Structure formats: C-alpha cells, structure tokens
Amino acid sequence: VTHHVRAEHVLPRSGLAARAVDGDTLLDGCCDPVTVVRPIGPEVGALSALGERDREAMTAQNVYVTGTAMTPFGRAEHLDLLGLAVSAGRAAMVDAQITPSDVDAIYVGSFLAQSLQRQGVLASLVARELGLGPVPATALEGACASAGIALRHGLMACRAGMARTVLCLGVEQMSRHSVAEVTAGLSEALEATTDQSGGLTFAGFFGLVAQAHTARYGTTREQLSAVGVKNREHGASNQQAMFRKPLAADEIASSRLIADPLRLLDCSPIADGAAAAVVSVEPTDRSVRVLAAAQASGAVALRHVDDLTTFPATLAAAAAAYAEAGVGPDDVDVAEVHDCFSVAEIVDCEDLGLLPRGEAAGMVEAGTTSARTPGLVVNPSGGLLSRGHPVGATGLAQVHELVGQLRGTAPVQVPGAQVALAHNLGGCGASATVTLLGRA
Amino acid sequence: MPEDYRVVASTVVRVAPTGFAAPYVLAAVRTAGGLALGRIDVGPDDAPLPGTALESIGTQDGVAVYRPAPS
Numbered sequence: 001v002t003h004h005v006r007a008e009h010v011l012p013r014s015g016l017a018a019r020a021v022d023g024d025t026l027l028d029g030c031c032d033p034v035t036v037v038r039p040i041g042p043e044v045g046a047l048s049a050l051g052e053r054d055r056e057a058m059t060a061q062n063v064y065v066t067g068t069a070m071t072p073f074g075r076a077e078h079l080d081l082l083g084l085a086v087s088a089g090r091a092a093m094v095d096a097q098i099t100p101s102d103v104d105a106i107y108v109g110s111f112l113a114q115s116l117q118r119q120g121v122l123a124s125l126v127a128r129e130l131g132l133g134p135v136p137a138t139a140l141e142g143a144c145a146s147a148g149i150a151l152r153h154g155l156m157a158c159r160a161g162m163a164r165t166v167l168c169l170g171v172e173q174m175s176r177h178s179v180a181e182v183t184a185g186l187s188e189a190l191e192a193t194t195d196q197s198g199g200l201t202f203a204g205f206f207g208l209v210a211q212a213h214t215a216r217y218g219t220t221r222e223q224l225s226a227v228g229v230k231n232r233e234h235g236a237s238n239q240q241a242m243f244r245k246p247l248a249a250d251e252i253a254s255s256r257l258i259a260d261p262l263r264l265l266d267c268s269p270i271a272d273g274a275a276a277a278v279v280s281v282e283p284t285d286r287s288v289r290v291l292a293a294a295q296a297s298g299a300v301a302l303r304h305v306d307d308l309t310t311f312p313a314t315l316a317a318a319a320a321a322y323a324e325a326g327v328g329p330d331d332v333d334v335a336e337v338h339d340c341f342s343v344a345e346i347v348d349c350e351d352l353g354l355l356p357r358g359e360a361a362g363m364v365e366a367g368t369t370s371a372r373t374p375g376l377v378v379n380p381s382g383g384l385l386s387r388g389h390p391v392g393a394t395g396l397a398q399v400h401e402l403v404g405q406l407r408g409t410a411p412v413q414v415p416g417a418q419v420a421l422a423h424n425l426g427g428c429g430a431s432a433t434v435t436l437l438g439r440a
Numbered sequence: 441m442p443e444d445y446r447v448v449a450s451t452v453v454r455v456a457p458t459g460f461a462a463p464y465v466l467a468a469v470r471t472a473g474g475l476a477l478g479r480i481d482v483g484p485d486d487a488p489l490p491g492t493a494l495e496s497i498g499t500q501d502g503v504a505v506y507r508p509a510p511s
Contacts, residue, residue, distance in 0.1 A: 180457070180458045183455075183457050183458070184457060184458060187457055193502060194476075194477055196457075197501045197502050198501060198502065198503030199457065199460045199466065199479070200453075200466060200477055201455070203453070203455065204451050204453045204466055207451030207453075208449040208451050208468050209449070211451060212448060212490070215449065215490040215491075256454075257452070257454050258454055258455050259451045259455070260452040260454075260487065301477075302476065302477045303473075303475060303476050303477070306474070306475065308449055308468060308475075
C-alpha cells in the first residue's frame with residue numbers, strides 16, 4: 001500500500017512531530033499513513049531511525065520571525081477587541097515589510113473574547129479586517145498562554161511546509177468590563193467542579209505557591225518585592241508598558257493584601273492590548289531565527305498538582321525546547337518569563353533552569369537578573385508586572401521584546417544578546433510554551 | 441483510624457469572585473489521595489501554617505471543609 005497524504009501529526013509517546021506531504025511516497029506496507037520528518041520533542045535520539053533524506057528535509061526548514069509589533073498595554077480608550085488586533089497585525093506586517101497578500105495563514109490567541117465580548121470566530125474576523133483574503137484563520141485558547149500557543153502553531157505551519165509566511169497574533173480587551181466580570185472570565189481557566197466552586201482564584205492559587213515556596217526554601221517578603229522592584233525599573237524605559245513608575249520595596253510590601261502573602265503590587269494588572277509576529281521560512285536582514293518552539297500541558301485542578309513549587313508543563317516545554325535548539329539554560333542571554341505574580345517569576349526561573357532550584361529568590365534580590373548587572377537579564381520589558389497582562393496577548397508581547405533584543409534595538413538592551421527565551425504559562429500550569437530565538 | 445490531613449500551604453482570599461464572601465481561608469491539603477483544595481473553618485488571622493494537622497468537618501459547595509485538629 002502506498003499512501004499519498006498531506007497531514008501533520010504529533011506522535012503521542014515520542015513527542016515527535018510527523019509530516020507527510022503531497023507527492024511523497026511514504027511507508028509502503030505500513031498501516032499508519034504518517035512518517036516522522038521533524039522533531040519537536042525531547043527524544044531526538046529517535047531520529048536515528050530516519051532516513052538521510054528525511055533528516056535533511058527536517059533540518060533544512062529554518063523559520064524566522066521577520067516582524068513584530070504590539071499596541072501600548074493598559075487601558076485602550078479608543079480601540080475595541082478587533083481594533084486592537086488589527087492595529088498590532090498591521091504594524092507587524094509593516095515591520096516585516098510584507099503586504100496582506102503575502103500572508104498564507106493567521107493564528108489568533110485570545111482567552112476572554114468569548115466570555116467578555118461574546119465574540120467567536122475571532123480569527124476569521126481579524127483576517128477579513130486585515131484584508132488577508134480567504135486564508136486559513138484559526139483561533140486558539142490556552143488561557144494566559146494563548147499567544148504563545150498561537151505563535152507555535154504558526155511556526156509549525158511553516159515548518160510543515162503548509163505555509164511560507166504566517167501572521168501570529170494575540171489580543172485581549174479587559175478594561176471595559178467590571179472586575180467581577182473579568183474575575184469570572186479568568187476563573188474559567190480553573191477547574192470548574194471543585195476549584196471554581198470552592199472559591200479558588202488565580203491570586204489564591206499563587207498565594208498557595210508563594211507559601212509553599214516559603215516553607216521549602218525560606219523565600220521572604222523582601223525577595224518577593226525584589227521581583228516587582230526590578231521589573232518596574234526595567235519597565236520604566238518601555239514606552240508601551242502600562243506602569244512606568246519605579247516602585248520601592250516597601251510600597252509593594254505595604255500594598256493591600258489580595259491573597260496572603262500576595263499583595264496588590266505582587267499581581268500583574270488587568271489590561272487591554274494586542275501583539276503580533278510575522279513568521280516565515282524566508283529570512284530578511286532584520287529577522288531572527290527560531291531555535292525552538294515547544295509546548296506542554298500540566299495540571300488544571302489543584303488535585304492534579306503534586307508539588308506547588310514547580311510547574312511540570314514548564315519543565316517539559318523547557319526540556320523539549322533546549323533539546324530542539326541544542327542549547328542549554330546557560331546559553332540564554334535574556335528571558336521574558338511569565339511573572340503573572342511576583343512568586344511566579346521565581347518559580348519560572350527555577351523551572352527553566354535559568355537559576356538554581358531554591359536559590360532564585362535570593363538571586364533576584366541580589367540583582368543577578370537585573371539589567372544593572374552583567375549576565376542573564378530576566379524581563380527587561382518590565383514583564384507582566386510592569387508591562388501589563390492582557391492575557392491573550394502576553395506571549396507575543398514577550399516575543400516582540402526579544403526580537404528587539406536580538407536586533408539590538410530594545411529600550412533596556414542586553415549587550416550582545418545572542419540567545420533569547422520566551423516563557424508563557426496558562427492557567428495554574430495547564431499549559432506552557434517555551435520559545436528560543438537566536439540571531440539569524 | 442481517621443485519615444491524616446495536613447496543610448501544604450494556605451492563603452486568605454481577600455478579593456473573591458461573585459458569590460463568595462471574602463475573606464476566607466483556603467488550603468492545599470495533603471490527603472491519602474494526594475493534594476486537594478480545602479476550605480479551613482477559621483478566621484483570616486488564624487490561617488494554618490504548612491504542616492498543621494487538620495480534621496474534616498464536612499463539605500461545602502463540593503469542597504471539603506477542615507479545621508485544625510486538636511493537639
């Protein structure tokens with residue numbers, strides 16, 4: 001039997017992506033019409049089973065980020081959900097020096113569009129408004145990791161040979177709704193039958209994480225505050241950040257309690273905004289290379305959690321990304337990590353291997369990840385705590401910052417940055433993406 | 441012998457979703473079946489520390505309710 005197929009499939013056990021394309025003659029005599037072409041998971045050793053031709057095909061397909069943009073994050077007085085998305089999408093195409101007719105597909109991440117704006121089919125709406133024509137338009141939802149997931153799907157489409165240029169976009173409009181409406185919408189990323197009904201909130205969940213981290217590693221109030229102080233200092237130079245006023249540690253420590261021990265200024269703010277990236281198989285003189293794009297899933301309910309001081313989805317995505325890129329955490333010069341709460345940045349840095357387990361809080365307090373000191377810089381954009389967190393847009397705002405870092409044009413520039421990491425976390429660790437970028 | 445319940449971490453939720461009256465105390469509770477969400481029947485100034493032994497006193501809204509076990 002000879003199969004002529006066009007399909008993409010992720011093998012559930014090995015984590016390897018499989019691709020078969022039109023005209024290929026594959027798998028004679030096999031009942032599974034899929035062959036392994038390209039790895040996206042950690043088990044790269046499985047590639048030894050591939051033929052030389054497949055390996056060449058796999059490694060030949062480099063993908064690049066050729067353009068990025070974001071709207072200012074904060075309260076968007078004059079732009080609604082669609083207006084934000086269109087603004088970021090158009091600006092990203094301008095940055096990539098392409099026209100709408102160059103775009104083969106669009107992926108749009110948003111978490112709250114359906115619950116707050118009652119807007120489904122958002123991707124098709126955005127595609128139409130941008131004048132992309134009848135391209136495939138796909139909306140993706142992964143809570144706060146929606147944009148990271150949208151980016152990864154755009155990259156996969158390019159790597160699979162199903163598109164040459166893809167627009168990836170994330171958007172959220174939150175400020176026109178009451179805090180109660182937004183809280184209810186965000187709670188949809190918590191498990192419904194016990195955690196939502198039991199009164200758990202995201203601040204409550206990360207309050208538990210903070211206390212567990214304190215119990216195990218002795219994390220202090222001052223160390224939690226140090227995250228916010230650093231990120232506000234970085235964000236002060238970012239024209240698109242929501243909060244640009246530096247904060248003192250005692251301001252954070254004396255802000256009102258939200259979910260002990262987390263206080264108001266430990267929490268990323270509700271915001272409006274959109275961010276976008278153009279990815280392509282064709283490099284330009286301003287593009288950066290995608291070294292890896294990994295995604296993993298993890299616990300949705302508290303009862304699925306084994307250890308509150310780590311997120312297995314981050315661990316799995318990071319392992320896959322490092323293996324795919326052939327680099328390790330020590331090679332990372334600059335990282336944008338998901339600091340939805342101050343304690344999250346500490347856990348993220350440990351899960352990503354950027355800082356030693358149990359030592360991240362002290363190292364942040366000592367300034368190790370600040371732009372003031374040489375070496376690794378974490379969240380030079382100001383992170384979610386300073387830039388703001390329009391949840392469905394955050395993952396691509398991280399990429400916007402990192403592309404600027406690799407181009408050498410970022411507001412808080414890390415000198416000579418060569419390797420950059422973006423980490424986007426959804427829910428209570430329900431999903432995570434890790435994207436590694438390098439100079440082209 | 442009663443099941444052993446212990447606090448892994450607790451928090452006082454002070455900003456609550458619609459339908460909940462803040463403040464209230466939640467905990468991640470280590471049970472025989474693994475980690476579970478629990479409501480702790482104490483005031484906000486008495487949230488139990490990690491390691492505190494608990495006793496179950498029922499359920500509310502589908503979530504187990506505990507109080508600190510007598511020492």
